Amino acid sequence: MKPSGYLPAVAAVILALGISVSAHAATIQITIQNLVFAPAEVTAKVGDTIEWVNKDVFAHTATARNGDWDVTLPPNKTVTQVLKKAGAIDYYCRFHPNMKAKLTISP
């Protein structure tokens, strides 16, 4: 194959990836402070990254009721999670089940 034959193809792939990244993937922060998830309701898309910012001195979890994910959030740490599956997810903290919030993930 001639170089000129596949270079445009590679460029097209890179371009396509670049577009898909810039057009869709966002980073969304959800903060935990004084045993509250904020904002309490978030909408996101598959491929987006959630930045869980735990400002408490307590360990928490963000645990999907439907079992899709269970993220452990150590005290005073930020944990990132890439969303892989769509769904309207009610989630809570396993250690403090009075902490509840909702994350709606569109495809």
Next chain:
Amino acid sequence: MFVRLSAAIAAAALLSSSALAQGAKPTDPQIAHIAYTAGVIDVAAAKQALKKSKNKDVKAFATDMVRDHEAVNKQALALVKKLKVTPEDNDTSRSLSKNAAAKLAELSKLKGAAFDKAYVDNEVAYHKAVDSALETLLIPSASNAELKSLLQTGLKIFQGHEQHAEHVAAELK
């Protein structure tokens, strides 16, 4: 059922029969002492459970109790130091400690599933009693805003533990 009921009654009695609940408003140094004592008691109960229990859920719950209550009490100590407040022993703290010692002795005689059930049922009752004391007495009586705010965080932690304990209790059945 009897264990759960008696634990609940004991926990309610220890907080309501004290001199403080009979009208006298506790001072900030007394409130700090009561809140700190309540945390220490739950850590001691959890450490007993970690030694005695073989149940995965019970041990995980006890580990959470040690971690959270030590974290709250660390904050409480930092706050009293900052405010230059010396926590003051009082009848409520003393009756809490006395009842907790009796409960530790009672639970030390139990083994296996009987221990697990008695520990978790007592955790539900104990957290309920402390929640109620925080809501009706300690938080309204606290004068210092930072102490009040720490107690409010403590209340949310305790309420979370109560629900967690109820969940573990349901799993044991």
